[in-house]
Amino acid sequence: MKVIKGYLAPDLLIEGNIHTTDSARIDCTCVGKVTGDQEVDFGESAHVVGEVSAKVVRMSGKMEGNLTVEQKVSLLGSSRIKGNLITPPGEFSMDLGSEFEGNFQIVTPETTTTAKAAEGKSAAQSKHTAAASKSR
Structure with a gap:
């Protein structure tokens, strides 16, 4: 594991989106x-x-929701995941003692790129349809 640049302490409750570039x-x-x-x-x-x-994700805690990883995911012994997991082939590890409940999908980077492009196109079409409906 590389040097950690950002840290959110256990006493915090954060409601909203978090994005880290490092x-x-x-x-x-x-x-x-x-x-x-x-x-x-x-x-x-x-x-x-x-x-x-x-x-890359290393999970030791609890999670309820979807987890999507581009390169590698490690579910460590204390992790508890309830949701869907999407990861590339050969880059998944799950330690003894960890728990996972949900759907597991292995996708190639090409599949992920294609899916994201389709999502973007679908969202653009939905916005266009909504705008056209308002103009009528």
């Missing part, structure tokens, strides 16, 4: 979306209710 360790309770451009390490006291999306 490595971070989260030990607090987060209600909302957590995104990271690099590695995000969730400690044993971390509790996330919402989505997590990052390049």
